[in-house]
Amino acid sequence: MKVVSAIKKVPGDIQMHLQTKFSDVTFVFCHGMGEAEYYLEEADVFITYGEDLDAEKIKAAKKLKWIMVLSAGMDRMPFEEISKRDILVTNVRGIHAQPMAEYAISMLLQVSRKAKTLLGQEQKEEWNRRPVMNEISGRTMVLLGTGAIPQEVARLAKAFHMKTIGLSKSGRTRPHFDKVYPVQQIDSVLAVADFIVAALPSTPDTKHMLTADQFKRMPKHSIFLNMGRGDLVSSEIILNAVRGGEIDHAVLDVFEEEPLPAGHPLWKEENITITPHISGISPQYIPRGFALFEENLEVFLSGEGTLKNIIDPKRGY
């Protein structure tokens, strides 16, 4: 039994650990698809980011029984060929929840507790205790979406004794939310928010979903944070809301145009904090992906238990 990995830079300790633990399995750790191609023919299991496979490669991989995709996006997978051969596909859905939740809490703390002002004072060697550091504890957070990522944000928010309100299509109850409402009620829900956190994927429903009028409904002291997709709301609406004092601050990790070009007015706004689409990036990504692979490999080899994150190749998710 042979496992071939096309993932670049898998740390040595992870390679060692797997080879020691599964001594009957041969592991080939390749530095990308260019190298992995040569081993595909013998692979029973293939580990990939999923963007480097095509129907030809699947055909060449005659013995392939399982593809572990170390990504949550599956847009480029040749599902037709995979489906014909009945090859098992699993992914790492949910792997972004932890870093993105940390990002959200971290940025809300940074803005509420005046990190920029305090770092500025430090640079000037100025001892000044007047900046008002607002606590995030006990505030009300409204989350757009109630999936794995918003749930993890809400879990941390509850640790800070926040009230957590979710908005979703169904309005169904979810763990770590005090209340979930159907998205039709967004206007009234936004009015009670101290923090509005958006972590929605881009779909026809979410594209330009937030309107200028909705920003007017948010409290003047509120902080809006978007780490989902940039097309949720136009830059112009955000700029106007911040400039007009309709909200206190916007934290943006995603944009209509990425990279956000130098000279764009969003960069210059004092009450907008920009990060370069990094909320989901983490040094723990590969370790976490391989930990999930390891769990699944045990199930795959023993036939006992259930594999996590199985993808239906007919639906693509």
Next chain:
Amino acid sequence: MKVVSAIKKVPGDIQMHLQTKFSDVTFVFCHGMGEAEYYLEEADVFITYGEDLDAEKIKAAKKLKWIMVLSAGMDRMPFEEISKRDILVTNVRGIHAQPMAEYAISMLLQVSRKAKTLLGQEQKEEWNRRPVMNEISGRTMVLLGTGAIPQEVARLAKAFHMKTIGLSKSGRTRPHFDKVYPVQQIDSVLAVADFIVAALPSTPDTKHMLTADQFKRMPKHSIFLNMGRGDLVSSEIILNAVRGGEIDHAVLDVFEEEPLPAGHPLWKEENITITPHISGISPQYIPRGFALFEENLEVFLSGEGTLKNIIDPKRGY
């Protein structure tokens, strides 16, 4: 029955709330002791920060039965006179736990996730996704002290799936700590820390407690945070540890000399973050203090239940 408060700037909604809820009680909200003095003679209950009372004033306050001190420090209280008269004293012990815990988590996130670098990039309008944002999740936190403040830090750390290790005189188990060791074992415990958080009061035992050798035992990637008292460790030891790469970063809210004078070498060190003794400051301080007073007033008036944070005037705590 008359309650006199010497606390400046008590928000109107708090005054209104108390006056409405306790309609049989007369409240006099004064702007400091200068004004409150005139009402002391008639006061049954007195609310104070505790640094403005003396034996004379206690003598003048003939009807006084209860002093509510809106502070945790009681150094300047005239306990001898209070003790003679059998006046009840309560304080707001524990009120700093929540803002200080937020401070600690906020600063560890700020340093780990490279906030300074990212804010610098933003200023230059530079889209650069390379800064490595380390997660705080799953790391090991060593806390010096296991009282109310370290416990609240540990509680939040557990929400981030951290391992929490406490050091205390007794080594006794405490909530939210995975392990507590007696302080004699500090050397071996420091060696496993990703974060070292100190929130110790200043006592003969803690003065210059941390040695240069102990900083050498901390891992090179570790972050040291002190929000207790500045005399826990000399500035020189911290400077040498950071300059020598023995630790990655120090976050300091307290100093041997406060205010930290402009020109002090601590200000200039890239891997030391300075805040001006603000970890315990919060806009929630007065609301929280009065919420505790309200609870106690109910008990005081009804005689049912137990007053919180009663101080023994003979011991002073």
